[in-house]
Amino acid sequence: MPIWQRWILVGAITLIVGTTLIELRQKGLLEPLELVHYDWTTTITADPEPIEDVVLVTVSDEDLGEWGWPVPDSHLSQIIRNLLAAGATTVGVDIYRDVPAGAGLEDLLEVLNDPRVVVISKLPDHRGVQIDAPAGTRSGFSDIPIDPDGVGRRALLLVNTQDGISLSLPLQLAATHTGQPALKTNPDNPRILMLGDNVVKPLAKGSNLFRNVDTAGYQIIIEYKNKLPIAHSVPAAGVLAGKGLEQFEGKAVVIGITSHSVKDYFSTPLNRSTGASFTFGAEIHAAILQQLIDYFNGQLSPLASMNGLFSSLIILVSACTGACVSVFVRGAGNAVLVALVGGVFLTLGLSASQQFALLAPVVPSLLAWTFGFLFGFAIISGFSRNQRRAIAQVFSSHLSEELSAEIWQQRKNLLSGGKPKSRRLFVTALLADIEGSTRIGNSMDADDFMAWVARLLDRLGEVARDHGGFVEKYTGDGILVVFGAPIPSETQDQIKEDAQSGLRCAQAMRAAVSELNVTLSDQPRYGLRIALNSGEALGGTLGVSGSMHYNVIGATINVTARLERWIKTLAPDAEGCRPVCMTMATAEIIDAEREWPVLSSFDHDDCETEIQVIEASHLA
Template identity: 30%
Template sequence: MLAGLKAATVTGLAITGLVLGLRQVGGLEPLELRIYDRMVRLRFRDGLLGDSPDSPDPRLLVVEITEADIQTLQRATPSDETLARAIAQLQQYQPRVIGLDLHRDVPQEPGHAQLQAQLQADNLIAIAKLGESAGDSRSDPSRNRIPPPPGFPPERVGFNDFVIDRDGVIRRSLLYAHTDTETHTSLSLRLALAYLKPDDIRPRPSAANPEDLQLGASAFVPLQAHSGAYQRLDSSGYQTLLNYRARQNPARRISLSQVLSQDISPEWVQDKIVLIGMTAPSGKDLFYTPFSAGEQVSHQMPGVVVHAQMVSQFLDAATGARSPFWFWQEWQEWLWIWGWATVSGAVAWAVRHPIALGLSSVGLLGLIGGAGFGLFLQQGWVPTVAPAIASMMSLGTVVAYRAQQSHRQQQMVMTLLGQNTSPEIADALWNARDRLLASGKLPGQRLVATMLFTDIKGFSTISEQMPPEALLEWLNEYLEAMTHEIQQHHGIINKFTGDGLLAIFGVPMPRLEEREVDEDAYQAIACALSMGKRLEQLNQIWQQRSLPPIQMRVGIFTGPVVVGSLGGKERMEYGVIGDSVNTASRLESCLKDRQVDLCRVLIAEETLMHVKGKFQVESWGPLALSGKQQLVEVYRVIGYAT
């Protein structure tokens, strides 16, 4: 587990570095902005703000110049006389402030003098266009600039420029813009400040940071080049993230014709902010917003409605109804990305089943998206795509590493134990590989096992009578048959000794219970008897091919041994060490001339004790085995007990 956490941590750091590099050059910004737009739409579609998708601000009224108004007036824009009449009509209902989102830098006769008279009202704010200088420190400040109406006081002028992202979507509000000589205030902020003035709410420096704007209950933290998911943002001026109030209608909307015909209710206007602007498509004052991708008909929002969205945001922030968006510092975002990468790596290390791993991957993506959206509902914008990519890359890297490690371990296990194991033992070994393998080796462990040695009687004489090629083919045929029998009885072939072999029953998994040791001894003797039957079949086949028949000897002993890796990195094998191995070997070679049957099977009393009368045996008495000081009780296995 500790190794898994270490691997996940290191992998998380490496993947985070790669993702941050990709993020730094802006490679993830388009995806992050699309996710941002999706979250904006989800927030309104599901009513998660507590309001309907179109909850008009009762403090605002939009007087829109529609396509029908243009057809009625027979003009592309209202004349000064028409505009003057509309303003006069609205003023009689005592609005708190009127914002004129129409350019009047040149007269639109008839009625210019009438309009000039109406523009003298202290509660009317006109617009200017800063052109490319708005929110862009690299632009020509004189290009596309439109001045306010002639002689209009600067304190009642607001610019109506928007800052637009590279994909053409408005996601930001520009509160202040700076030119070489002065600082300009936006129309929406001018309107909000004028509305809040009777409540004695004025802009002031934030207590947390004097450089930030404090308005009533909220501080507006300006966007920086790396705020949220932005990475290459031109943050000149004073910009904040636009907190949209509604999908389409942030305020009550009435047409210019309704105002002129006095088809309005006084309470719609009294003490309200009134915005007058063009909504007709022919006016070409339409913009893409985060809602555009989800709209079926109206894909763009009129500029005057966007201003209403901004005004509503400022008012709500000042009164504490809706706080502005907040962002993490860069180091916090790095930790956020690294945390998800590390968690995903840990999950990939812990979960091994493919289906469970797939479900875990989907769950992790859901958690990342859910956490990002949950913070978004709390006015926080944090990266979502970056941690998702880091998570999947980390998960995939750990899975690939585990696959490579598994392949290496498999090769190691097969090198150590050989390929001559039963499927059951192979599965057990593979499932326990993490416990068995330590530092690339099988650590030594003491256990009780049953050893089986075989040898061919008179092999030297036979080998003298056959060409080497034929001898090798004949010997391989014999060993293949014996190997098959060992596999069938759940043994492991430890080594081939020319014409013989050593098989072990009960390794490398420790046998913790007595009944398991008994079973190993039983399987070893049963395997020897099956070898005898198989040898009988082989002799019949070989006689038909004019090959010599043979006899074989088997020695079996059950006792303690130490098993583990022998050798170094260049050459390593699975070693079985202990006196029990020597005893089994001596049993096989004991009294070689006393070959009473085709396959002679000799066991010691230590093995006989474990099989509990399941086999018919013949006692050969206590014998002095070569190299052994003590006598060993030896028995010949005749067959299964009847």
């Protein structure tokens, strides 16, 4: 296939594959795969150490077994007082307190009124059911949006309600911990929040990773920078007893449930690789809280996605590159290897951008690379099969496997328009003819005669292919074998090897006749005339599509035929075979220094040139 056609093919594949994947991505059909990739990248890059600024105080199954459920107000108030006294910057209570629990309500309400304390509430659900925090307390909602596949990847920071703006528990705690306002807006766009100096844009439907989810409210992506367990956990019973309180100084604290009997757990990206079946809600709040603290302090930049135009360009370039690999890399094995290695580097390279707070279209780009390669590979493979079929049609079974493979390897130089190029060659021609075939045919049954001829010609064809010769044609009761075609011999060493191979082939054919004659019983014995000649010839295909044949023609072939007929003038040996003869042209190519004994000579068709003949039946 010409280079310009290959580039047209690459362009067509790029447009078809690239635009299809861009459209599928815009419609959200690739979202599940992109979310799985986000989970994989998040897990791989997560820090194995717990977060630094947030500590969990956990109420376990053992605590509930001793205290009962819900946690008594008196216990909860004492835990909060101990944490504040220990120097905690802020305390989030991730336990609903809409109804009293045992004694100590007044004490609990008093401590909940501390500005450093935030207690959770629940936003109204689709039925209008909500859970309020105690009246007069500072509250933040605990709702965590769940994606269609049941995984929590989004954090809801604020919503507009009938009573005004409601803030989430992590946002309230992060603002208190850092001493910065929670509702600072961007001067250029009052609809966008600023946490410290960081512009934190909300998720927009149809962008980033999410195209099939409800992005109502002010949502951001949870980044999960730390592996499970996300935060350092301290048992609530120990805090209640006043043990180890020094570790809370300067920390933001979340009090939550880690009991399997109380459903407050979710699936997160971290669960896909760790084997843990869920992540407790308090841990998710801790992860969001640390993320927001880092935003406020300028230690982390919010995740952003590449704009649509640049993402589309990356997808198109990936499809183009994958197609180029299949179209331009020679050899199927090499192309597959390059495609695999390139796909790995593409995935890793684009995935690494997540570490720099940038979400690249990794999955669509990898799919574009893969399908670009596969489409190109399929088309090139089909084109190659057609070329192979054309070669098989032209050469049929006239070549050895080795010569056929070499023609295929050199097809770029040998083929044009799916068929061999016409060119001048320097060849050694061997023409072998069955002795007395016409007379024998008149005395045998037609089927028996054809089987008798075919037996010898088949064997002679095998011998020719074994010696690297090209069976140009079967001449009724003979065979024309050419050395130096269709792959041209261009050096003197190659031309000499062709002549030597022709001589060895002629002698092997003579030996094959003797072997076959031994096996004959009631059929005539074979006789053979073999002529060799070397010189220039023309090689190319003749015929129309479906019946093309590769031919070698010219004076060299004509002289070989003249020599074969001239051999009839020589006496046959005991087996009925006449001597193998070659022209002086072939003899001098075999060994230019040797003084060849001339058997005889005959005139060329031009009536001017004398063709000297060398007997070669037993030459070494």
